[in-house]
Amino acid sequence: MTEAVFRETTAEPVTKSVPLSHLSLELGHLYMEDFEAGPDRLREHFAEVRIWVDAVRASAARRSKRPRISTCFLIDDYFSRFSTPAELIPMVLKEAERAGLAIDYLARESACAVADRIELAESVMHRLVESPPPGSYGSRPPVSQTGWLANGQRTPSMSRSALGEVKGWEPPQETAARNHSVFMDVELWSEKDGRRLWSCPFLAAVWQLARLGLLRHLGEPVLEPQEWKSEEFPHDWDRLPPLIKLTDTTAAFSAYRTCTLLPNRFLAVEDAVRLILDQTDVDAGALQQVADRSGGEGIAVPAPVAQRATYVFYEEPGDSSEAEGT
Template identity: 85%
Template sequence: MSEAVFQETTADLRTQSVPLSHLSLELGHLYMEDFEAGPKRLAEHFAEVKVWADAVRASAGRRGKRPRISTCFLVDDYFTRFSTPAELIPMVLKEAEKAGLVIDYLARESACAVADRVELAESVMHRLVESPPPGSYGSRPPVSQTGWLANGQRTPSTSRSALGEVKGWQAPQETAARNHSIFMDVELWSEQDGRRLWSCPFLAAVWQLARLGLLRHLGEPVLEARDWQGEDFPHDWDRLPPLVKLTDTKAAFSAYRTCTLMPNRFLAVEDAVRLILDQIDVDAGALRQVAERSAGEGIPVPPAVAQRATYVFYEEPGGSSEGEET
């Protein structure tokens, strides 16, 4: 008589590998008001980006081998929707080309929330592992309830002791502080019209994981690029695939490292992104694959995922309007 054997479904899952470039270079991630400003605003952006993109490529080439570099551009269709893909994307590609730049891959920001029916943001949220502050006793609700993620101990609320004495104010404390704390508390989502609205930093963290080749769903790759060469762009954002490949480049979308070129008004957002990346339990199989392949090419990646993402923040000519979301 044979015995029934039970094992978890996840025990059979294998993490599928993805193609990897050496560097994923992002050439833009703008607000909708930037697009509304028209071709002139885009021309200024790409003219500035071209200078730094050339410098990044030169730096990547110092290792003695020809680096595989793919470029990408992210369009915000999550917080606001402006124009249509048929009108907007050709304008972006034209201004980039005039500046001497080529965009290999274009993604919709809404894809960082849901792509091909996979709830990417929700999946990443369930992988958050909060860093317990020193001396904490579990009095703070978990991030899954509050939607807020911190890098240390928040300022305790003012309370009275058993004898009625009012306790004094206590400063917040960074978990891994060096001499002095730099405390951050990041909102990951809010509730709007009965649905969860993911924050810009959280979606940008999902975007970084995708560019680093570290996103999986049941072991399978997600946010895979679809060829769109020579095809007309649709008049509805929902008809545009989450990630499209615009050129015949052999460089993969995902890479060992990322570099993002953007205006300095995004600095606070990207600080929050790094805080989030530091507290995500990334798929172990994907991490191992990237570590082994990068080491095999003689360009090992840092153990910390956040350290694989680099940035160039530039000052915009004449300044630009501020916005709350990207």
Template identity: 90%
Template structure:
């Protein structure tokens, strides 16, 4: 005999769809130290990026006749705050235009932590599903307690026995290693003065989920673009929308795939981002929507979310040193 199962309709919220472009191109993800270097630094950045944007567009043109491509730019107002939107954004837009580039969407990095009173980073953290290494027996505390996420088995910690015996060293092991391990251990947050400070890789992982149209809160889209109607930008970062639409583009902010153009000093950070993306239990409804729609357009996406994100890392003129988190 089959038993009927009754559920409240509100118990399983429907995942709302979002508009999707074919590709989201990030034209910059710089720290405040880069802006402090002045317009010349931005000029060099956009001049180099322009070369690669043309190549990226040509690649998409080869796959579809009418590509929908949107561009975005991320400003770091989370780890430090330099200048004001009224001073900084016009400078960014001017230097991008000088290089022949248009920024469709501008986002604040702090919005990857909290946007419209929604704790986005906290929500994504609760969706982390660690891949237990073969032979592990639960001795390692969960990521929700430690704030550290690895792609395999860390070097085992073995205390001395009562007789002082010391066991031999064992190397860490990557879970999905091919011939040899490439082991990574990523810090997702730190605690300072009782406040959680999310790491750059974790916020960037949230950012990638948003750009890929896979970020939801109770089934509803988050980081929805707000069109900027005024001429002057505010003098306070908190008065600037989390995600601002700067043009009248018809290409959506989120897309089937992303391409991020940035200096090669960010390579380690983005390696960590991919590790994090591989261990997030992404909203199943959002995944199905993107898979169905991309396949219908003849541009199916990879099953692995991390594989939908591509990068171009360029060498900075003069060998600029890496900017550090504040």
């Protein structure tokens, strides 16, 4: 005899879809010291970015005759808060326009940690699935305890065997190494005065998931853009919505693929982002929606989420040493 199983429909949240462009093109996110350097630094950035924007658009046109491309820009208000939205945003928009560029969507980096009272970074952290290295026996504490995520086996600590013999040094090993290992160990957060400070790579990984339309909270889309019609911006970052739409573009914020234009000093950070994306158990419903819609449009989308994110790193003149925060 088969027993019937009854479930309330509200017990299984439905994953709601989000509109999708073909490409989300990020026109950069810079350190606060870049903004502090003034309009000349921004002018230099956008002038360089413009060269690559044209190339990226041409590449997108090879995949679709009429590609839907939205642009975005991320401002750091998480690690430091230089100036105010009222002073900084008009300067960014003016210099972008001077280079012939329009920023469709502008986001606050703090929104990658918390947006609309939803702990986005915490939510993504709980979706991390570590890739177990060959021969491991669970002796390493989980990422939820350590705050560190690796792409393989760390160098074992020096120890003595049962017979008192000191074991020699062993190298780290990448789990999916091809001939030779490229081992990475990424810090996802630190603790200071009882407060968790999320790292640049981890917030950037949350940002990529948002741009790819893969973030959900109880099935609901998160970090949705709010239209901003006013020419005035608030004097307090907390009064600015997490993500705002600045133009009348019909291209959606989220997209099948992302492309990010950055100075080459961000290369290590974005390598770490891809490692995090490779070990994130993304919402299955959101993934299926992207697969169905891209298939219906005849658009090829890579199955691994990390491969949906592409980059252009440009060389900066002068000193490009990396600073803290982003």
